[in-house]
Amino acid sequence: MDGALECDGTTFVVANFVLDPSDGPLCVLAWIKGGRPGQAIISQQAGADWLMVDPTMGTLMTELRSGGRQSSLLGSEAVVTDGDWHRVGFVWDGSRRRLYVDGVLVAEDTDVALDHCSGGLLLACGKLMTPDSFFTGLLDDVRIYSRAVRP
Secondary structure, rough: OOOOOOOOOOOOOEEEEOOHHHOOOOEEEEEOOOOOOOOOEEOOOOEEEEEOOOOOOOEEEEOOOOOOOOOOOOEEEEEOOOOOOOEEEEEEEEOOOEEEEEEEEEEEOOOOOOOOOOOOEOOOOOOOOOOHHHHHHEEEEEEEEEEOOOO
């Protein structure tokens, strides 16, 4: 639709391996409109949901983390399921995880590393490809960098 992918909650895009989150700094950005709580925007097969919507509040979150005992999901209070266009992003600089919505830092913490994953990239679908993780809405201008980029 007007250049964006129209995601209907039943289809998704699969791409070959793009990068391993444990290799170092990375950044993933996308424009979204719509979505529902619990849906994934970008994920990696058998890895983590890189950008997703919190299952209860409709806020932006990520599962990218070290996986150690002290590591946890990083969530924000920024609602992204309000029907407006939002530019969402995750930035890992090698020591800090950051979530952005519309260019504003909405969540940040420190983690020692990110878990290894060599799976393919999934757009509009969660890492386990369960039907409830399929994104409903518009997805546009997905960008992935192997360096930390400030949105």
